[in-house]
Amino acid sequence: MRLNLAVYAIADPTRTRGRALVPLVKEAVAGGATLVQVRDKASDTRDFIARARALVAALRHSDVPLLVNDRVDVALAAEADGVHLGQSDMRAEDARRLLGPRAIIGLTVRTAEEARTTPLGAVDYVAIGGVFGTASKVNETAPVGLGGFARLAGIVRARKPGLPICAIAGITARNAADVVAVGADGVAVISDIFMADEPDAAARALALAVAAGLERRAA
Numbered sequence: 001m002r003l004n005l006a007v008y009a010i011a012d013p014t015r016t017r018g019r020a021l022v023p024l025v026k027e028a029v030a031g032g033a034t035l036v037q038v039r040d041k042a043s044d045t046r047d048f049i050a051r052a053r054a055l056v057a058a059l060r061h062s063d064v065p066l067l068v069n070d071r072v073d074v075a076l077a078a079e080a081d082g083v084h085l086g087q088s089d090m091r092a093e094d095a096r097r098l099l100g101p102r103a104i105i106g107l108t109v110r111t112a113e114e115a116r117t118t119p120l121g122a123v124d125y126v127a128i129g130g131v132f133g134t135a136s137k138v139n140e141t142a143p144v145g146l147g148g149f150a151r152l153a154g155i156v157r158a159r160k161p162g163l164p165i166c167a168i169a170g171i172t173a174r175n176a177a178d179v180v181a182v183g184a185d186g187v188a189v190i191s192d193i194f195m196a197d198e199p200d201a202a203a204r205a206l207a208l209a210v211a212a213g214l215e216r217r218a219a
Contacts, residue, residue, distance in 0.1 A: 007035075011036060015190050022054050028193050036066050038055055068082075107120075131179055
């Protein structure tokens, strides 16, 4: 499946205001989400697999891939399109051996040291952050801001030119254009989509902001 990081919707059952996840994801995709990740830190493995399978089924006839956060075993069981890994998760090289050459594998990069040293050979994209403060996740590192994001993206791209990069943490329709203008190919978003009254409208606003940021970068 084609990888497009423009509006990367991260679906977490704890960040939905109590609403069912599958309909919200469908709304986000209808509004312009180009990639979906399911993140579930609270459920047991069986429930996580069931949730991932439901989302795989919901997205089957779209062009939008579904990735699983952290859990390669859940991605395999649910037949998801890939996985997003953190620095303490399974190594990307090992995930590639298990998931195969067609899987999408993403990796979080938080610091200059990680940007310089993390193996990137098996990685399809990198998510850099947190860029801004966020209530969706407790981050071990301070927000890097726009300047820090641009610096980390430059380090990564010097090592692997052309590697897609998205920004994560605290991204909204109000600041998405700014982070794209300094080098992001897209934005990874949780709350601004799935805590919104209308996830389709929220995704649409993010898509417009990303497009505006790309225009600024090209000018």
